[in-house]
Amino acid sequence: MGTDVDAFLGQLARHLRPQVKKLAGLLLQRLNGEAPELWEDADIAALTLDETAQHVSAFLDLLETHPGTSPPDVPPAALDIGRLYAQRGIPVSRLLRVYRLGHLGLLERVQTEAPRLTDDWRMIHLATMRLVSIGFDYVDRSSEEVVAAYQEERDHLLQRRLALTNRASKRIGTTLDVTRTAEELTEVCTEDFADLVTVDLFDSALHEPGTGSPEALTQRRVAQRSVLDDCPESLLREGQAHSYPDGSEPVRALATGRSVLHHVAGAGMPPWMAPSESHGRVLRALGLHSVLLVPLHARGDTLGLVQFVRHRTSAPFDEDDLLLAQEIVSRAAVSIDNARRYTHERSTALALQRTLLPRHTVEQSAVESASRYLPAGSRAGVGGDWYDVIPLSGARVALVVGDVVGHGLHAAATMGRLRTAVRAFADIDLTPDELLTHLDDVVIRMQREESPDEGETSATCLYAIYDPVSRVCSLASAGHIPPTVVTLPTTGEATRTSGVAELSEVPIGPPLGLGGLPFETTEFELPEGSLLVLHTDGLIADRTRDVDLGLAVLHDVLTSAPDSLEETCDRLLTALLPGSPADDVALLVARTRALDPDHVATIDLPSDPAAVSGARRFASDALAAWGLEELSFTTELIVSELVTNAIRYGKAPVQLRLILQSTLTCEVSDASSTAPHMRRARIFDEGGRGLLLVAQLTERWGTRHHRGGKVIWAEQALPAGGGLHDVFK
Template identity: 65%
Template sequence: MGTDAHVFLSDLARGLAPRADQLGDVVLEHLLSELPEVWKYEDVAAVAPVALSEHIATVLDFLERGLDMTEVTTPPAAIEFACRLAEHGVPISQLLRVYRLVHAGLLDQLYAETARVAGSQQLANEATVILSAMGFEYADRTAEQAVAAYQRERDRWLQRRLTVINEAGTRIGTTLDTTRTAQELADVGADHLADLVTVDLLCSALQEEGTYPVADPATLRRIAHAVSDSCPDPAVATGQTHTYPEGSEPARVLATGQPFRLRITADDIPPWLAMSADHELALRAMGLRSILLVPLWARGSPLGLAQFVRRQSAEPFDDDELLLAQEIASRAAMNIDNARRYTQERSTALTLQRSLLQHHVPEESSVETASRYLPSGSRAGVGGDWFDVIPLSGARVALVVGDVIGHGLHAAATMGRLRTAVRTLADIDLTPDELLTHLDDVVIRLQREEERDTDEISAACLYAVYDPVSRTCSLASAGHLPPAVVTPPTADDDAPGSGTVELPELPIGPPLGLGGLPFETAQFQLAPGSRLVLFTDGLVQSRSRDLETALALLRGVLARAPASLEETCDELLSTLLPSRPADDVALLVAQTSALDADHVATWDLPSDPTVVSEARVHASDQLIAWGLEELAFTTELVVSELVTNAIRYGKSPIQLRMILQSALTCEVSDASSTSPHLRRARVFDEGGRGLLLVAQLTEHWGTRHNREGKVIWAEQLIPVSPAEVSSALA
């Protein structure tokens, strides 16, 4: 029975071979009606009939010769058809649908022919079963090979796209020069996408601080262009201005920010492209094929327009190439906008750089910091926001953020004076409330020195001190918003990727410059890895939303806890700020760490002169444990002098503490508030030289007062890095 059916199918295929073109026409007509979007590409439409003809010839050959289906291979034209679809970015689902429709259409015709010429119903049924099995196996095998070819071609195209994007990232934006950046965009486009590329920028974008919705007709300036060999220059020369007619394609692209792809012919050149009769003749000779109009937008505002033009010798732009041009243009627009802003704000930035803003944050092992300073985007100019990170004795660090009321150079200069005052007061280790009290006096004196016609000086300031030994944060505010505190998640938390964000209740004192009103210090402990986020009001205050909404947004960003402090700063700015912030913004994010217990040694000492030798032994043994024996002589001298002074002139309780961080710190505390002073000893004096030796042999020394008394400290540089010491302790 099977033999008769196979013989019948062989005869059937032999009889259908002369009518193969007719079979193909029927299937092709069905494909055109079902998938019209596939045939809009000329190269796909050209290769499709050939691929279909080869498919039909292959199927009929297998039927006629009774070949084994394991030997089937996809016809070459069908492989080329799959590759062309991949090049144009047609989804692979469309390729598979083409295969289903082709084989279903061919089988339908074979079924019909079988039923027509079979002598009996039984033979027709047997032949139909064989055709069905063969058809599905043939479709599976050829589709699998076509899909593999599609994927290889798609991977090659994506690799090319990635290469172009990477090259664009390297070549575009090499300088903060608007013209140079625009020319780099044109050069990359001419090298990889088009025969002619032009870049036009809005005159308003070049002349003003910001950009606004495009008004008709928009005036543009041709900034750059690039052409391939034998391609005529554009009608508008570099440096000239021009406008596009209202309602034209470029005008719509500028107004909407949406790209546009246009196919043209040599006989149908748009007037906005030709510009003149002479140039129209040159474009006709060039043989235009396709144009991409891509808007240059950055931070939600229009900057200009890029045109990519292809000649007849190249394929028209497809969807993937439009996306590629958009991505390159988007990156270039951001670089152009950065360059434009830099050029416009350069004088302001130079003034700001000459002020006393901190240019290099010191590396402190107790905190890791990231910061941002963003000038306002308004015409008011530079404000008086500032931040600071100040190393203190005992491995502590001070974090400062402040805001001088007002804008302009006067506010920036006042900011520099206040920042210097804060650093000077921090050097004498005042508590946060005492420091703000003295800073308030400084502002009042500055007010008295100002001319009568100038604005009254006022400022807000937040001063915080973090101690990595006790993990205590002490802070006071003068009219300033409290910091945000991000506590890292614990092992028991259900959501390990999120942290707890709080705005601690802090007694907020009056702004600086009012005088006579007290400031208060608040204290709380921080878990290791906590983050302190200090910011000025420009980050959260806006006319478009209330403060509570802004603080809720801030909590949301911090709760997501980006791994990097730099990413945290960027996300805060992008989430909370408009493209043109109305006020300056200073942002300081500090991640705290606790000082390892192995890096701190403490001894309580009785008020007895005989304990001095014991203190030296304690210090010497601790240095051996830390692998710092070479510091023994200086350290023993320092400990001996500081402990002796505390016993002679101080009050119990007396405590010796050694801290190993980026430096070796020796501290002696007692309950007396009397501070020691350097003095010049005479020739026959028996004392008075101890502190002088301490000052000469150590890097820094000083005294800080607290409510329990005072602490005298001295720091020495260590001959090895803290990391080497830590590894030795481990």
């Protein structure tokens, strides 16, 4: 009987063979309303009729085959539709429902045709039972293969999305630049996720952190990228300001912070996507069909909006794509926020740094100087490098360069505090080693005052004093690179360009902040016109070059240094820093001058009060030789008071020295370390008014100590026309 049933089913299949397309159409009518995705998705709709006809043919082939033969393969179109369902994010349960409904409809149609071939109800009953068995076997086997194709495509999509997430984490936020970070986001997401990506930021979000506001609707197109040349999908250009219409989906997304998945239905194009009819035609011609709107949100601030658009990619965005876009944008938002915060902090630190550094090159009588400061070009940020030129008594000058460990506002503020401390210590004329010892104490106190979160404060410093009278340079280093000295050739040698650059042998003490370790002052004489080059380590060392090579390049440049110190600075920076420096750089170049001996008058005095009158005559004669007779009266009073104090309270030997430079300086030295001080004399006191008188007659006065005693000095302003003419050789 089984053979008869098989024969009857074969006859039934041959009877239905010419009606394959008709049966397929009837089945699709049955599915109408049950599976809207079959008609709403253009790609699925294009395959549906063909796939249904292939299923009908495969089932009829199965009815015609004899028992024991291999079943027909699942139609290729069925596997393609399974993959399309996976790509569109349609649940697999809906795909299986379509299969059940479709095959049930096919069984019903075949069963309806059976009575037309026989009136044997027993045969019809047996054939129906066999149809159900064969049909369910076919449904089970084809469903398994289609679901396998669906899952394979789904796994492939997940792998692509994981790969995209991985690429985004590696390639977005590689720099601390807002615009570049936005560009990285568009580059990553247009590779295989979207056909157009735009990034809009609020103008307020581009400036100070914490000022981004959804109510400030003006945005700026920071970056955009398309798979097509010149971004024909967008009317805006990078850097252009714009605002979305009130009540539009982008505005609602920004106001609520919720992402939006928008599908473009037919020819309908929202005004916020196509503000003009001509642009709407362009978008329709491109086939734009879906858009994702994802707000950029970081640390409680809404920074802007990212749009993802698809037109060339046939698969529209789905909910999984929206989640993926949100994850990528969330990471990008943190990077953009970090970048803008870094930019703000860097600009603030740089402004602070430049404010704390000397505004202009200070004209000094002892040296001619030029300087440069370059902030780091890397993400490390502004550091604590500084330089300074400080006038001292006796026509001397202090040259300073230092480097605070670390970067950012803290380093810049610490630099300002240390520079102020150096100037305060320089004002009391400390020797280099004593100054660094006091500065070391300052750093240690700062360490105690600061919280552990701010890190340990440390710094290096080089402090040098140059005396144009003796041409002696005294310096000490606290963990800092020694200066480079360029001396002129002696008379009869080559021209100036043959000067030799050499590293002065300076004992390098410990960095500031360690405490308890000594610093040492080194002294050496410099020929007139020598160059002193002080700098931080950022000038000569980086990741690709060691210090020795950097010093060699520096020496090569200095051996042929031009007369212009400004040009010398430029040549050094060009040779040593062709690109952005990896660390801050402070550079100070000074050319020494020597004071004309005719503008220095010195006399040794006996420790006898009678020597005071001789000191006054000596001062009067010196002023007459310099053409400064009008200063004789006040100068004699100053000399009389200072020499009297030295003889009365100091120790021999006593010396008087007059120095004519930008001011007239009167110095009296003795071997005592006790410093005088002003006091308020009472009405009937016979003494105590001398230093008060000196202070009233001079611009400034003070005391400096040295190993052999002390020097009391006082400076007077020169009369009009009595400036620096012929003072220096």
